[in-house]
Amino acid sequence: MNFFIRNVLFFHLAALVAAFSWIHGGTRPELLLPVIPWLTAFALEILLIFPQARSNETLSEARSRVWRALLRDPFLYAGLLLTAYLVIPLFNATGAPLFDEASRQWRYPTTPLAGLPFCVNADEHAVLLLWFPPVVAAALAAKHGLLKAGKRLLLEMMCWNGAALALLGFAQQATGAKSVFWGSEIFGHFFSTFGYPNFAGAFFTLLFAVSAGLWFGRAGEEVIGPSAGSGTRVDEAPLLGKHGLLIAVFLNFAAAIASLSRAAILLCALLLVVLLVYMVAGVWQKAETDGRVKVLSAVGGMALLVGLSLTVFAPKALKTELATISPREVVDRVTGRGQYHARVAKEIFSDHPAFGVGGWGYPHHMMQYLKPEEYATIQLAGGVNVHNDTLQFLAENGAVGYGLMLTCVLLLLVPLAWQAGRVSRANVVTEAGTAVPPKPAWLYRLPPPLMAVLLGTAATVCHSLGDLPFRDPAVLIVWVLSFVSVSGFLPSVRKS
Numbered sequence: 001m002n003f004f005i006r007n008v009l010f011f012h013l014a015a016l017v018a019a020f021s022w023i024h025g026g027t028r029p030e031l032l033l034p035v036i037p038w039l040t041a042f043a044l045e046i047l048l049i050f051p052q053a054r055s056n057e058t059l060s061e062a063r064s065r066v067w068r069a070l071l072r073d074p075f076l077y078a079g080l081l082l083t084a085y086l087v088i089p090l091f092n093a094t095g096a097p098l099f100d101e102a103s104r105q106w107r108y109p110t111t112p113l114a115g116l117p118f119c120v121n122a123d124e125h126a127v128l129l130l131w132f133p134p135v136v137a138a139a140l141a142a143k144h145g146l147l148k149a150g151k152r153l154l155l156e157m158m159c160w161n162g163a164a165l166a167l168l169g170f171a172q173q174a175t176g177a178k179s180v181f182w183g184s185e186i187f188g189h190f191f192s193t194f195g196y197p198n199f200a201g202a203f204f205t206l207l208f209a210v211s212a213g214l215w216f217g218r219a220g221e222e223v224i225g226p227s228a229g230s231g232t233r234v235d236e237a238p239l240l241g242k243h244g245l246l247i248a249v250f251l252n253f254a255a256a257i258a259s260l261s262r263a264a265i266l267l268c269a270l271l272l273v274v275l276l277v278y279m280v281a282g283v284w285q286k287a288e289t290d291g292r293v294k295v296l297s298a299v300g301g302m303a304l305l306v307g308l309s310l311t312v313f314a315p316k317a318l319k320t321e322l323a324t325i326s327p328r329e330v331v332d333r334v335t336g337r338g339q340y341h342a343r344v345a346k347e348i349f350s351d352h353p354a355f356g357v358g359g360w361g362y363p364h365h366m367m368q369y370l371k372p373e374e375y376a377t378i379q380l381a382g383g384v385n386v387h388n389d390t391l392q393f394l395a396e397n398g399a400v401g402y403g404l405m406l407t408c409v410l411l412l413l414v415p416l417a418w419q420a421g422r423v424s425r426a427n428v429v430t431e432a433g434t435a436v437p438p439k440p441a442w443l444y445r446l447p448p449p450l451m452a453v454l455l456g457t458a459a460t461v462c463h464s465l466g467d468l469p470f471r472d473p474a475v476l477i478v479w480v481l482s483f484v485s486v487s488g489f490l491p492s493v494r495k496s
Contacts, residue, residue, distance in 0.1 A: 213452020
């Protein structure tokens with residue numbers, strides 16, 4: 001029982017991540033509603049009552065420590081402001097703009113509470129409350145309620161959760177499933193629990209990077225020596241050995257490719273190259289001749305396997321997607337050229353700069369900004385989204401709402417970057433003395449999981465410039481918790 005009490009917060013956070021990802025990838029609000037609010041409330045309650053206690057403190061002392069840290073944390077207040085901002089439009093719904101045939105002009109319904117954030121439809125806007133407040137609550141719970149070991153375990157749990165979802169996806173493909181969970185709803189293409197390929201692609205791409213960093217942090221230590229965070233490994237005796245995480249690395253990578261998301265395929269290939277260069281450069285400098293031969297053999301075998309998987313043995317659907325990838329296609333997608341969405345979103349934001357038009361207000365306001373020649377090119381599939389998260393959040397939540405979202409992210413990222421900067425300048429001391437890391441020393445002093453999280457989360461941001469990964473709470477919660485959890489690998493650096 002003591003084990004459960006000590007780790008009950010970890011179990012609830014794991015359940016929250018699993019719920020978002022397994023319930024249709026977090027895209028079915030009617031299925032999330034009976035589950036997510038309760039899991040969020042329980043996580044907050046357990047944070048306040050049963051946080052993880054250090055070995056030298058009682059549960060009561062752990063509560064006091066957590067409460068003090070919470071009250072001093074600006075992220076708490078930014079999260080509360082964001083939640084309040086999202087609640088106000090529920091009481092200030094206006095209805096959709098209407099086109100008056102007589103005057104040939106668009107008519108706007110009267111705003112009940114003038115000068116405050118509004119939305120078109122309260123039920124549609126309420127979906128945002130199933131996205132952001134639970135993620136903020138999970139970040140607070142992980143940041144303050146988990147010890148470093150708990151954070152490391154949560155990061156690894158997310159990788160294995162992705163691996164399990166990948167197995168589900170491949171099982172569905174092998175059995176010829178036409179819908180998620182072998183249901184009756186028909187999708188153009190789906191993978192695992194995700195009915196939209198780019199959601200699946202962003203989710204598994206991020207977890208591929210994270211799982212690769214966790215594996216290298218565990219397996220590379222014996223070759224290149226300990227990093228500054230080596231004393232805080234996921235655990236001392238992994239259940240599947242030092243290389244067990246390669247299973248999660250392979251499954252998450254394969255799932256990202258199998259999603260048939262062109263962005264995921266490109267980003268996975270880029271991440272694979274960058275991570276291989278990072279790993280091989282570190283190992284090469286410290287390994288003996290035999291070790292270098294092994295490294296070259298492993299890299300060559302991996303390159304051959306990936307090359308054959310994407311060419312000779314690739315299924316027809318994957319070859320079709322690969323054939324459509326071109327530099328021009330990438331530029332057009334990121335810039336919005338060739339589609340009206342980017343321009344329309346900018347014009348909506350220009351007309352409603354402070355508060356936007358409310359959650360899911362874009363499709364209701366879109367029509368009045370279309371040019372006559374664009375009516376014939378209206379996007380039927382996916383046309384309710386801008387396919388650029390920044391522009392859509394600005395159009396729907398305005399500068400105030402989007403600014404609060406960015407503030408929450410910065411309040412997690414800046415302290416992490418500050419601590420990482422101190423670690424990168426610190427010397428790693430072992431029983432044999434001061435360890436000499438590979439060059440550049442500042443880079444290899446940082447724990448590999450941290451490097452992987454930074455690369456993976458940056459890939460998600462790049463993906464969001466041409467699509468909408470941050471409008472999927474399954475991607476959003478993994479992205480945010482990656483920042484919080486990877487701090488468990490960073491040691492405390494004291495001034496001498």
